[in-house]
Amino acid sequence: MAIVSDAATTSSEEQRRAAGPQVWPPGTQLVGGSANLKGSSLRPFFIYNSLSRSVEEFIALDRDRVTYYSCGPTVYLRQHLGNMRSYIFADTLKRALEFNGYAVRHVMNITDVGHMTSDEDAGEDKVEKTARAEGRSPQEVAHFYRDLFLADLNVLNIEMPEVICAASDHIADMIALIARILERGFAYVAHSGVYFDVEKYRGANRRGRLSRQSLDEQHAGQRLEHAPDKKSPHDFALWVLNQPTHLMQWDSPWGRGYPGWHIECSAMAMKYLGATIDIHSGGIDHVPIHHENEIAQSESATGRPFVRYFVHHAFLVGMEGAKISKSAGKFPVLEDLIRARVNPLAFRLFCLSAKYRSELVFSIDAVRAAERNLYYLYGFAASAPVEEADSPWTQAYRERFQAALNDDLNTPEALAVVLEMVNKAYRDNDRRICGTLKQFDRVLGIRLAEQFEYLKRLKVPADIQALIDERAQARSKKDFGRSDELRMQLQARGWEAKDNRDGTSEYMPRWN
Numbered sequence: 001m002a003i004v005s006d007a008a009t010t011s012s013e014e015q016r017r018a019a020g021p022q023v024w025p026p027g028t029q030l031v032g033g034s035a036n037l038k039g040s041s042l043r044p045f046f047i048y049n050s051l052s053r054s055v056e057e058f059i060a061l062d063r064d065r066v067t068y069y070s071c072g073p074t075v076y077l078r079q080h081l082g083n084m085r086s087y088i089f090a091d092t093l094k095r096a097l098e099f100n101g102y103a104v105r106h107v108m109n110i111t112d113v114g115h116m117t118s119d120e121d122a123g124e125d126k127v128e129k130t131a132r133a134e135g136r137s138p139q140e141v142a143h144f145y146r147d148l149f150l151a152d153l154n155v156l157n158i159e160m161p162e163v164i165c166a167a168s169d170h171i172a173d174m175i176a177l178i179a180r181i182l183e184r185g186f187a188y189v190a191h192s193g194v195y196f197d198v199e200k201y202r203g204a205n206r207r208g209r210l211s212r213q214s215l216d217e218q219h220a221g222q223r224l225e226h227a228p229d230k231k232s233p234h235d236f237a238l239w240v241l242n243q244p245t246h247l248m249q250w251d252s253p254w255g256r257g258y259p260g261w262h263i264e265c266s267a268m269a270m271k272y273l274g275a276t277i278d279i280h281s282g283g284i285d286h287v288p289i290h291h292e293n294e295i296a297q298s299e300s301a302t303g304r305p306f307v308r309y310f311v312h313h314a315f316l317v318g319m320e321g322a323k324i325s326k327s328a329g330k331f332p333v334l335e336d337l338i339r340a341r342v343n344p345l346a347f348r349l350f351c352l353s354a355k356y357r358s359e360l361v362f363s364i365d366a367v368r369a370a371e372r373n374l375y376y377l378y379g380f381a382a383s384a385p386v387e388e389a390d391s392p393w394t395q396a397y398r399e400r401f402q403a404a405l406n407d408d409l410n411t412p413e414a415l416a417v418v419l420e421m422v423n424k425a426y427r428d429n430d431r432r433i434c435g436t437l438k439q440f441d442r443v444l445g446i447r448l449a450e451q452f453e454y455l456k457r458l459k460v461p462a463d464i465q466a467l468i469d470e471r472a473q474a475r476s477k478k479d480f481g482r483s484d485e486l487r488m489q490l491q492a493r494g495w496e497a498k499d500n501r502d503g504t505s506e507y508m509p510r511w512n
């Protein structure tokens with residue numbers, strides 16, 4: 001199911017699609033929006049902008065410093081695989097931009113205070129709720145889940161953003177931003193908190209820039225918790241006051257309290273990236289509230305556009321079609337894959353096998369299917385001539401790979417190009433594609449380059465080598481029954497066999 005409805009596709013997007021593929025033939029004069037791209041190998045990069053609801057050509061303010069903010073975790077529970085889809089998406093977008101020659105400065109927040117159990121400011125602070133339940137301090141809880149999160153990033157080969165910033169380390173920045181919003185008349189101080197005056201900011205039509213819903217539509221069917229001193233139920237807290245039982249509190253010009261969740265992202269994004277940032281991303285759940293509120297706060301404080309391209313990815317859902325979420329109680333995490341002896345990087349390939357704007361249905365078996373592709377690529381890496389220059393025909397695949405990425409980050413198509421290239425290398429018995437594969441892996445992030453090195457150094461144990469030799473003999477005698485038996489014996493010992501069309505076979509250890 002498409003996430004940002006297909007009906008929203010604009011005629012300008014249709015026109016762009018009708019105009020044909022985005023690969024510019026080498027030597028083509030760059031014109032229009034692409035004119036600021038230097039050099040002949042540069043290609044226009046298109047991405048769906050939730051602000052315009054259309055696929056737009058990405059034009060960086062400064063291609064040597066693309067500013068990118070992606071919403072990070074709230075560290076009160078283990079991040080589930082749905083969350084990991086979000087970080088894999090952000091990492092892939094960054095890598096795709098880098099593949100296109102952009103330098104990207106990526107900032108991600110860690111929310112350790114102020115995110116309430118309801119995104120509408122109601123309920124309990126999520127981190128404090130866990131702290132109370134587990135008899136630990138909020139800081140202990142936040143550090144514990146932050147460290148698990150960082151370890152998961154490493155296992156999934158997600159590059160560390162240039163800045164990872166915790167909300168509780170940026171209280172002074174938030175206070176300064178709230179003071180500016182107050183000065184400009186878009187907020188007011190009440191007994192229970194400093195609130196953003198949503199109706200004043202939105203004006204008569206009351207429509208949100210991203211959701212395009214009026215406030216009443218946006219909150220239809222929800223029972224908004226309305227602090228009696230708020231002017232409107234739609235107003236949201238910038239700073240919460242007079243909550244004596246809240247554990248994390250700081251002094252402010254308005255009294256002791258703590259920040260609202262939305263102001264954290266605005267303050268940290270602008271601190272590290274400036275008043276106007278190129279790209280901001282997150283899951284589609286952030287469209288109607290969190291990102292809408294971030295825009296309102298930031299733009300009312302600076303009077304300048306906050307984000308140029310808002311990019312939202314769809315959910316990872318369970319087999320029943322429901323969003324994988326922490327509130328559902330049981331949710332899959334990285335350990336579940338590891339326990340099932342599935343290579344975590346197969347989850348990365350699994351995420352890339354769907355378009356980011358489409359829901360993706362999770363099951364261990366589906367990730368196992370992606371793992372077959374992972375081992376297909378690793379299997380190739382095991383026997384590839386790393387030292388030799390690439391064959392000229394790889395150039396066409398590089399063009400197609402880039403064209404797929406640049407077409408609204410079409411990773412399933414890019415992956416298909418990679419597999420097709422390897423397939424051709426086997427079929428034509430011309431394996432001189434390693435340089436190109438390594439370049440592709442800068443985007444795929446499946447540690448292919450390490451595999452080339454690792455597999456070259458790998459010593460095959462004598463008992464495994466004996467089985468491999470016996471299987472080679474069986475295959476040369478066309479004794480396929482025995483060959484299959486030996487394949488299963490190797491599998492039982494953790495080695496996968498891959499038979500090539502030319503009669504040769506490759507063997508590699510399974511990850512576990």
Ligand code: AMP
Nearest residue numbers: 072073074082083086282283315316324
């Ligand atoms: P949270 O820790 O809940 O603040 O979420 C961190 C990020 O994960 C946000 O960008 C969410 O939009 C995203 N997210 C949460 N659940 C899912 C899901 N099931 N699939 C994809 N992304 C998700």
Ligand code: ZN
Nearest residue numbers: 071072265290
């Ligand atoms: Zn955020």
